[in-house]
Amino acid sequence: MLLFLQSLLNGILLGGIYASYSAGFSLIFGVMGVINIFHGEMVMLGAFLTYWVFTLFHIDPFLTIPLSVVSLFIFGYLIQRFVINRVVEAPPMISYILTFGIHLIIAYGALWAWTADFRTVTTSYSGFNANIGGIIVPYARLATFGLALLVVVGLYMLLYKSEVGRAIQATAQDKEMARLMGVNISRIYAITFGVGAAITGVAGSLISTYFIVFPQMGLPYTIIAFCVVVLGGMGYIPGALWGGLILGVVQSLTATYLNAGLSGALTFILLFVMLIVRPAGIVGKGIVE
Amino acid sequence: MIGLLIVPFTRVSGYLIRLLAMIFFWIGKTGCWNIISGYTGYIDFGAVGYYGIGSYVTAILMSKGHVPFLLSILISGVVSGLIALPIGLPTLRLKGAYFGIATLAFAEAMKQIFLEFDKTVGVNFFEGPHGITLPIGPKNEFFYYIGFVVMVAVIGITYWIRRSKFGYALRAIHEAEHAAELSGVDTLRVKIKAYMISAFFLGLTGGVEAYWLTYITPHMVFDVLITIQMVVMSLLGGIGTVLGPVVGASFLTIIYEVLHRDFPYTYAIIVGFIVVVVVLLMPKGIVGTLTTKVKSEKILQA
């Protein structure tokens, strides 16, 4: 029983991690219809930012979060404004390929700048965990889970309670109408992308404390983000949590009770089935083109 | 074209033969991708799945069954084509992004299945991560010619499709699927047909390349990077055009060769920039943009 609970908890925490870096992906797709293939690179950039600040200036990774937020927001805003904006009107194929090209530039640029060395952030309290009734709860992951919740709630507040948020929603629902109502579409897109980048970057910052950081780490994260948002519903932000949790728990239980290899196969089979049977995601609120 | 046939008889280096052969194979693979994605507009991110299946079928037939090469690759093509049916039926009903993700999931699942099958079922068939070693093949010239034939076949079929009613239906699906459906086109059937043709040739190519490589593992033949190369080459050359894959594959393979050696890190960055520039300035690809230019000039002249 204890094993089951521990594995379940691992899965839930893992799901939170997945959700934390997938929410941004969902947001960008939901509002702009762009599938961002360099999404994983934003995780990587956040992770490296934290790594370098920690290694060079000995600043605690949790304190680097504001820096991540601001840097990645600016990064996302600028990239959208000057590059991606040109193709939002074009067929989706074009945006895949454009974002793929950007992925190459960022991932290999990072490789050239920082070399292929594997790095990780090991603080004095790394790996610390609480032992609650025999169940181990690693603090860093718990923090990331907390972040995921914060992100979902925060985005909700942004979208429903702020003016910018309402403009974003209007743009997502009916672009032409929004434009007629005076919304500056390109500015909204840029802000959306910036927000998506910022939350993803912060997830990357935290991830650097328990996963390995290296320039080419991005692509697997992008693929998982795909899976998570399909499971949870594309463009539906809370869905990132649901999708993440489902994926995390399934993977965890499979790895503990069967074998880790199957957890990978199952992820994709699950994804495949979901797309056929329920493309709008588990809760049914996703965008289906 | 005739020149290409004679090249192996000249004294050019073995390396050049190998390079040209690789270009032929990339043109072939890109052409296959173009048949389904270029024509219908359904972006297939799982094409490597069929390539990998074909590789394994040939590998097993030749190494364990001692089946001759030509028969093996034909069987590989057929098996891949047949598998495309149950995969295509549900996925081709999905729209745009979802089709892409579903096909990607299919390819990744295939990789995992080939890695885990033996262990899970308790047999010694696919060899999982240990990979399969095929019998040592003939020299590069042999593969040069096979690659040439496959390339001509794929491009030939692409050309034939374009001029046929089938091709017309495919393009109608690309432009306005709903309208096509309303006017009586069985869109699913048409899409499946293109998907299966593409899968057949991908499987066949996978079989040939497995023999050429002599050693395959699931990581090698189900690599998503292979699909991505096909996509980028198509884009560069011109999606949906007949010569697009030829131009795109040749161009990118040569750039890769030129840059890769002396600028190992920057090569990928440069390709990234090329992709971005092409997408922003020449979304129709090289061939597409040129053809449009020629067409518009003709119209202006008339």
Added chain:
Amino acid sequence: MRKICFGVVIASLVVVFASGIALAQQKFRIGCADPLTGTFGRDGNLVKDAYTFWADLINSKGGIEVKGKRYPVELTFIDDKSIAAENAKFTEKLITEDKVDLVLGGFGSDSVFAGSAVAEKYKHPFISGAASSNKLFDRGFKYYFSTLGKATEEVRGCVDIVQVLSPKPKTGAIIGSDILFTSLACEGYKKYAAQNGIEIILFELFPITLQDYNSMLLKVKQKNPDALFVGSHLMVAMKTIKAMKEIDFTPKMVTFSYGPTVPDFVKNLGKDAEYVLAASEWAPNLPYRDPLSGTARQFNEDYFKKYGRNPDYVEAASAAGAYAMQIAIGKLGITPPVKEEDRVRLMEELHKQNLMTFYGVVKFGADGANEAHPPVLVQVQDGKLVNVFPKDAAEATPWYPMKPWKER
């Protein structure tokens, strides 16, 4: 018209080849296709550094000595991006287009598997110091040589050490990533565990792409093995330690087939790396020496002076491989440009070689594997790698059992 073009092409090729040959006469041109980026980019760069170390060292003396004259060495590396098919292609390019005199092997069983197949076809002796999968030696190749032993034998020290530990570990769990070298290392663990009377209560290979190890290790923790044997490269080793700490799992000992000997391991994990055991085929305190590099300890120091870090055993093995080739060339009196007959003689000489080097004895068996090379086991103690097994080679006693995380 076509005939003229044809003629021009042939003429220019002849000119290029001729000038290439003229330039090549004064030095040995050696090519190596090696992963410099990708999954094994880090490890591949170690091999590059090792060969460069050897080349710079021999060139500082004027070059390889053949029949009284000295010929400098020129190395060319091509990045195969950790893709085996690319390694085959580039090895072929080096041989047929660049017409290098000799080739050396890169890092990793996958790359070496592909590259050596090409080398065999072109009758180029191919020495590698960074790949050990058993399958490499099962192909009946004559031109393939490795200064490392076989993967399943490399990990022997990892298991045999239980003979000197007390209380002796009774149960063990084996995990490893699902690629060639690591899966063979796991089989090696299994074989030696049986010989040492250790009961294996879990054996699992996991995908190299697995992101999260916690849930899988949970299963291992629950079975409570005395010893954990891991088939790994650097990244897997680092992830395993991090995960073990997060789920608070401390077996009595943990050992890796590869990873901890790369300096990044200790650098990145800090205190968490303590107690970790790792397979090695070399340690600086061993009583080996040769005229070029001096003693093992001297090699270690010179390497540190040049690169600011101590060499990993793979680097030592690679440099030793290059040295073995150098000695054979000198003995046979082969001068550049190297012709095919020379390389055939080189292959035969390498098979006969029984050479003492700073790395230990290099004696290639009929299948190419280094026969005379006993594996050693190192442990991270106070941030340093020390040789702990076998006893007659050890410089310190092994720390055992592993201290639980919370007590450190």
